[in-house]
Amino acid sequence: xxxxxxxxxxxxxxxxxxxxxxxxxxxxxxxxxxxxxxxxxxxxxxxxxxxxxxxxxxxxxxxxxxxxxxxxxxxxxxxxxxxxxxxxxxxxxxxxxxxxxxxxxxxxxxxxxxxxxxxxxxxxxxxxxxxxxxxxxxxxxxxxxxxxxxxxxxxxxxxxxxxxxxxxxxxxxxxxxxxxxxxxxxxxxxxxxxxxxxxxxxxxxxxxxxxxxxxxxxxxxxxxxxxxxxxxxxxxxxxxxxxxxxxxxxxxxxxxxxxxxxxxxxxxxxxxxxxxxxxxxxxxxxxxxxxxxxxxxxxxxxxxxxxxxxxxxxxxxxxxxxxxxxxxxxxxxxxxxxxxxxxxxxxxxxxxxxxxxxxxxxxxxxxxxxxxxxxxxxxxxxxxxxxxxxxxxxxxxxxxxxxxxxxxxxxxxxxxxxxxxxxxxxxxxxxxxxxxxxxxxxxxxxxxxxxxxxxxxxxxxxxxxxxxxxxxxxxxxxxxxxxxxxxxxxxxxxxxxxxxxxxxxxxx
Numbered sequence: 001x002x003x004x005x006x007x008x009x010x011x012x013x014x015x016x017x018x019x020x021x022x023x024x025x026x027x028x029x030x031x032x033x034x035x036x037x038x039x040x041x042x043x044x045x046x047x048x049x050x051x052x053x054x055x056x057x058x059x060x061x062x063x064x065x066x067x068x069x070x071x072x073x074x075x076x077x078x079x080x081x082x083x084x085x086x087x088x089x090x091x092x093x094x095x096x097x098x099x100x101x102x103x104x105x106x107x108x109x110x111x112x113x114x115x116x117x118x119x120x121x122x123x124x125x126x127x128x129x130x131x132x133x134x135x136x137x138x139x140x141x142x143x144x145x146x147x148x149x150x151x152x153x154x155x156x157x158x159x160x161x162x163x164x165x166x167x168x169x170x171x172x173x174x175x176x177x178x179x180x181x182x183x184x185x186x187x188x189x190x191x192x193x194x195x196x197x198x199x200x201x202x203x204x205x206x207x208x209x210x211x212x213x214x215x216x217x218x219x220x221x222x223x224x225x226x227x228x229x230x231x232x233x234x235x236x237x238x239x240x241x242x243x244x245x246x247x248x249x250x251x252x253x254x255x256x257x258x259x260x261x262x263x264x265x266x267x268x269x270x271x272x273x274x275x276x277x278x279x280x281x282x283x284x285x286x287x288x289x290x291x292x293x294x295x296x297x298x299x300x301x302x303x304x305x306x307x308x309x310x311x312x313x314x315x316x317x318x319x320x321x322x323x324x325x326x327x328x329x330x331x332x333x334x335x336x337x338x339x340x341x342x343x344x345x346x347x348x349x350x351x352x353x354x355x356x357x358x359x360x361x362x363x364x365x366x367x368x369x370x371x372x373x374x375x376x377x378x379x380x381x382x383x384x385x386x387x388x389x390x391x392x393x394x395x396x397x398x399x400x401x402x403x404x405x406x407x408x409x410x411x412x413x414x415x416x417x418x419x420x421x422x423x424x425x426x427x428x429x430x431x432x433x434x435x436x437x438x439x440x441x442x443x444x445x446x447x448x449x450x451x452x453x454x455x456x457x458x459x460x461x462x463x464x465x466x467x468x469x470x471x472x473x474x475x476x477x478x479x480x481x482x483x484x485x486x487x488x489x490x491x492x493x494x495x496x497x498x499x500x501x502x503x504x505x506x507x508x
Contacts, residue, residue: 123383
């Protein structure tokens with residue numbers, strides 16, 4: 001099939017040449033491309049073409065995430081990534097980048113370009129993959145930022161892709177292609193000074209997981225993990241049914257809130273049995289039955305840690321519930337929204353594992369996290385679930401450079417943050433999903449956010465850049481370049497501290 005396709009294209013080009021008065025006769029068909037059908041990750045590319053004879057490499061490798069890889073595919077990657085720490089999270093497509101880099105080191109004149117899923121430029125994969133490639137001397141020469149690609153195959157879903165061209169030599173120019181707000185349209189070229197792994201015109205900065213923030217701000221944590229297999233969770237109807245039989249259970253039923261519940265104002269409940277006495281529990285047979293089911297399924301789990309929790313069937317396996325009201329951030333949110341829907345939640349509402357919580361957050365923290373500056377950072381460095389944003393404490397929040405405002409600026413941000421909350425409160429029947437839908441976002445909320453953005457920008461000392469390429473005056477790339485510089489300044493002392501600690505350990 002590949003040979004036939006090459007012949008057909010050759011014939012098409014011959015017809016074009018005939019328009020210039022030239023003619024090529026390929027019949028009978030003898031000459032053909034050297035096409036090899038094999039596993040590209042197992043095959044030695046030098047057996048196909050010597051690096052000294054190669055000019056460039058291009059391809060469209062398979063798009064398979066870390067969780068979807070078969071045992072065979074994992075075995076394909078293993079020998080290539082054996083020296084890369086954390087390689088277990090890498091997508092299948094990254095193996096081609098790793099193998100191509102080893103190949104072109106024999107002949108640095110060879111350049112490479114691959115179509116890839118945009119996941120390799122987002123989240124924790126960036127630090128792992130591009131940390132390794134950068135150490136090998138790889139430089140990104142050109143890149144197409146995220147666009148939507150699909151083929152004509154039946155049942156083939158559209159994929160969000162990037163194209164990255166790279167090599168070991170400095171290119172004559174750096175070229176970025178941006179699709180703005182229309183990822184299905186045609187790109188606009190941007191002349192760049194450099195291109196980093198996040199496909200931003202900024203120095204190469206690799207964001208890695210952190211357990212603590214690089215700034216002195218409120219700590220963030222995950223919500224509580226139930227590991228209850230659904231027996232401690234209650235739908236509104238299940239709550240009513242339970243209370244009709246055991247009204248005394250009401251004191252042990254709490255609102256249970258995750259990302260969906262926060263964004264869409266969905267009603268969900270759970271049995272929160274912290275502190276329940278044996279006497280009270282025995283008086284509630286229906287609750288006892290649910291607790292028994294939790295014990296059984298935990299005991300039959302294939303995970304040792306879950307089996308251990310069978311000893312405590314009344315409790316969530318991980319209790320991280322804040323002791324006071326907290327700021328809630330959904331882990332997953334639609335990429336269509338300009339702002340990530342976050343909000344303050346009562347301590348009486350139990351946060352599930354699909355929420356991130358900031359227990360000691362103030363309106364200042366809310367204002368900065370709800371700003372356009374933080375949104376630009378989040379969109380660039382976060383991982384994705386399909387095309388949705390996947391917010392991360394260790395990647396997004398803990399690596400985010402908060403401003404260093406004076407007292408007056410803090411007060412202004414808090415006032416503008418309150419104005420955002422007040423604007424939301426004027427629409428009591430609307431969910432956060434309604435309020436932050438680009439088509440239904442109320443004008444008063446838009447104005448409140450614009451005022452908050454200006455206050456946060458002033459605290460950073462940042463002047464917005466009007467960028468027609470990115471549509472609507474949005475200047476994500478400029479903002480992220482600005483934040484990358486701040487990140488480098490803030491983390492430089494941390495890197496030195498880590499080096500000293502490692503040196504002390506090695507000398508012991």
